[in-house]
Amino acid sequence: MTDDELTKMAEEELDAACAMPFVELKKITPWGDTFEGFAPSGRTVEVERRYLWAVEPEGGVIVEVEVRDPAARAGAEAKALLTEHR
Structure with a gap:
């Protein structure tokens, strides 16, 4: 597994994590x-x-979002700031 693969997966997971409406994000x-x-x-x-x-x-x-491969001791992280007005 390459670090590029972990980075891409972290970015895809971040997109999914940010898809929730802001009003719902505030609740959790x-x-x-x-x-x-x-x-x-x-x-x-x-x-x-x-x-x-x-x-x-x-x-x-x-x-x-952080994606880790414990066996390879590798990982990648992606983050975003969401506001009510995105």
Whole structure:
């Protein structure tokens, strides 16, 4: 698995994590979860999503996604700041 693959997967997972309407994001923040997934190469990876307040609820929500390959000790992270007006 290449770091490019992890980076691309983190970016794709970030897009999915940011697809939720902002009003719904506010209801679940702060929150996070970790789950097992499969990279395009077929290897098992860990995917972690985190939803955090940006200073305070009115500042928006920081969405972070990290994709890790523990066996290779490699990982990639992608993040975005979402506001009510995106």
